[in-house]
Amino acid sequence: MSVPLTLLGLLEQEPRHGYDLKRDYDTFFGRGKPLPYGQVYSTLSRLARDGKVVISEVEAGAGPDRKRYVITDRGATEVDQWLTQPVEPEPHLQTVLFAKVVLALMLDRPAEDYLDTQRRAHLQRMRELTEVKRTGGLVDALLADHGLYHLEADLRWIETTGARLDALRRTVRP
Amino acid sequence: MTTMIEARNVEFSFGSTPALRGASLAIDAGEIVAVMGPSGSGKSTLLHCLAGILVPDAGEIHFDGARIDARSEQERSALRRERFGFVFQFGQLVPELTAAENVALPLLLGGVRRAEALRTAHGWFDRLGLAGLEHRRSGELSGGQAQRVALARGLVAGPRVLFADEPTGALDSLTGEQVMDLLVTAAREQGTTVVLVTHEPRVAAYADREVIVRDGRINAPDRVAS
Ligand SMILES: Nc1ncnc2c1ncn2[C@@H]1O[C@H](COP(=O)(O)OP(=O)(O)OP(=O)(O)O)[C@@H](O)[C@H]1O
Ligand SMILES: [Mg+2]
Numbered sequence: 172m173s174v175p176l177t178l179l180g181l182l183e184q185e186p187r188h189g190y191d192l193k194r195d196y197d198t199f200f201g202r203g204k205p206l207p208y209g210q211v212y213s214t215l216s217r218l219a220r221d222g223k224v225v226i227s228e229v230e231a232g233a234g235p236d237r238k239r240y241v242i243t244d245r246g247a248t249e250v251d252q253w254l255t256q257p258v259e260p261e262p263h264l265q266t267v268l269f270a271k272v273v274l275a276l277m278l279d280r281p282a283e284d285y286l287d288t289q290r291r292a293h294l295q296r297m298r299e300l301t302e303v304k305r306t307g308g309l310v311d312a313l314l315a316d317h318g319l320y321h322l323e324a325d326l327r328w329i330e331t332t333g334a335r336l337d338a339l340r341r342t343v344r345p
Numbered sequence: 346m347t348t349m350i351e352a353r354n355v356e357f358s359f360g361s362t363p364a365l366r367g368a369s370l371a372i373d374a375g376e377i378v379a380v381m382g383p384s385g386s387g388k389s390t391l392l393h394c395l396a397g398i399l400v401p402d403a404g405e406i407h408f409d410g411a412r413i414d415a416r417s418e419q420e421r422s423a424l425r426r427e428r429f430g431f432v433f434q435f436g437q438l439v440p441e442l443t444a445a446e447n448v449a450l451p452l453l454l455g456g457v458r459r460a461e462a463l464r465t466a467h468g469w470f471d472r473l474g475l476a477g478l479e480h481r482r483s484g485e486l487s488g489g490q491a492q493r494v495a496l497a498r499g500l501v502a503g504p505r506v507l508f509a510d511e512p513t514g515a516l517d518s519l520t521g522e523q524v525m526d527l528l529v530t531a532a533r534e535q536g537t538t539v540v541l542v543t544h545e546p547r548v549a550a551y552a553d554r555e556v557i558v559r560d561g562r563i564n565a566p567d568r569v570a571s
Contacts, residue, residue: 287557287564297550305526319547326546334383 173267174206175214176253180274182224182242183250189215189238199343200270215240223249254280257292260322268325272332276340286333293322293329346373348407349538350506355394355404364390366561367404377532377539379549382558388542389510391558395540396429396508397421409505426454430504430537432495434511438483444494445470445479451502469497473527489520496524500531507532510542518547525551
C-alpha cells in the first residue's frame with residue numbers, strides 16, 4: 172500500500188494540515204478518486220502512533236484540521252527506503268511507480284536513478300521468465316508470456332516517463 | 346572470467362555530430378550482453394567500433410587481450426572475417442546466391458573448399474528448422490526464414506564474437522523470439538560471446554545482462570569497466 176508512504180512523502184516536502192495533505196494528494200495522486208477524510212486522519216494517527224510523524228501545534232478551536240503534521244527522522248528514513256528500493260516486479264505497478272516518480276521529483280531526489288533501478292529489476296524478472304519459457308512446457312511458456320507482456324508494458328512506461336522527467340518536474344514543482 | 350571484448354572510453358563523431366562520448370564496456374567470454382537505449386543514443390556506433398568497422402576518435406578497443414583499434418584496415422578486416430560474425434536487422438543475404446550458399450559464404454571467404462563449406466552450411470538448416478529451403482534464393486524466403494539463414498551465416502565459421510544489431514527488429518514478436526531462442530542456443534553451444542543491440546525488452550531478456558547507452562555513454566552501474 173502506498174497511501175501512507177505517499178502522505179509521508181508529502182510531509183517530507185513540508186509540514187501540512189490534514190486538509191492540505193488531502194488536497195495535494197488528490198491533485199497529484201488521486202487520479203479522480205479522492206482520498207476520504209476519514210482515511211487521511213486514520214492514516215495520520217497510525218503514522219503518529221508509529222513515531223513517523225508528530226503533531227507540531229494544535230491551534231485554538233481543536234478539531235483535526237487545527238493540527239499540523241511534521242515528519243520525523245524515522246518517517247523520513249522510511250520514505251527514503253521506499254523511494255530507493257525497486258518495486259517488486261509484478262504486473263500492474265504503474266500507480267506505485269507513478270507515485271514514486273512524482274514524489275522523487277517533488278523532493279528533488281534522483282528520479283532517473285530510481286527508474287534505472289526499476290528497469291534493472293524488471294529486466295531481471297523478465298530474464299527469469301524467459302528462462303522458464305525456454306526450458307518449460309507450453310503451459311509454463313504461456314503463463315511466462317503473460318507476465319512478460321505486462322512487465323514490458325511497465326518498462327515502456329518507464330522509458331516514456333524517463334524521457335519526460337524534465338517536463339514532469341516543472342509540472343509538479345511549479 | 347576473462348574479458349573477450351572491451352571498449353575503453355571510446356569517443357566517436359560523425360563530422361560534428363558526437364555519437365560516442367567516452368563509452369566503456371567490458372564483456373566476458375561467452376557472455377550475451379544486450380545493448381539498449383533510446384534511438385540515436387549510439388548503440389550501433391558502439392557495435393561498429395567494437396567490431397573494428399569504425400575506428401574511434403579516442404579511446405581503445407581490446408579483443409581477446411589485444412588492442413585492435415590501432416591496427417590497419419586490412420588487419421581489422423581479416424579479424425572481422427575470421428573471428429567475428431554479424432547479423433543485422435534486415436538479413437542482408439546476397440540475392441544471387443541460394444540460402445545454403447549464403448550460409449557457406451564466411452567459410453568460402455575463409456578459404457574452406459566449396460564442397461566442404463556447403464556441407465557444413467547444410468548442417469545448419471535442420472537445427473534452424475529450415476530443412477528443405479537450402480536451395481531457395483533470399484527473395485523466396487519469409488522474413489523470419491531469411492533472418493534464421495542470416496543467423497546461420499553469422500555463426501557458421503564459429504566466431505568468437507557475434508555482433509547482432511536489432512536482429513529481430515523486422516520480425517513479429519513470435520518469429521523474433523524463435524530467432525532469439527536459436528541465437529542463444531547456438532551461441533551457448535559454441536561458447537560465442539554476443540553483443541546484441543535491441544530496444545525490445547523481451548529480446549533483451551534473452552541476454553545475461555543489459556547495458557543502457559544514453560547520449561553516447563554507457564550506464565551500467567554494476568559492471569562499468571574501470
Ligand atoms: N552515417 C552517419 N552519418 C552521420 N551521423 C550519423 C551516422 N550514423 C549515425 N549518426 C548519428 O550518430 C548518433 C548515434 O547513432 P547510432 O546509429 O549509433 O544510434 P542508435 O542508438 O543505433 O539508434 P537507433 O536505435 O535509432 O538505431 C545519432 O545522432 C546519429 O544521428
Ligand atoms: Mg542503431
